[in-house]
Amino acid sequence: MKTYKLFWIPRVLAILFILFVSVFALDVFTGEAPLIQELGGFVIHLIPSFALIIVLIISWKKPLIGVLYLSFWV
Secondary structure (H helix, E strand, O other): OHHHHHHHHHHHHHHHHHHHHHHHHHHHOOOOOOHHHHHHHHHHHOHHHHHHHHHHHHHHHOHHHHHHHHHHHO
16 A cells, blocks of 8 residues: 555646646736737746646656656756
């Protein structure tokens, strides 16, 4: 049962971190620019979240690759 938690805790923390980073993209909607420009800025501000989602998906499917990726940055 403990190994089950060891697999899920980092995944849940990564999802929460991605949601936390994504909240900062909401500062684009100030109401001064047209909606199309605001949506474009929103997508640009979400690029780090998209990159983190890709890393999460890869490390979810292949845990060894996720460990190697994280050990490279630490």
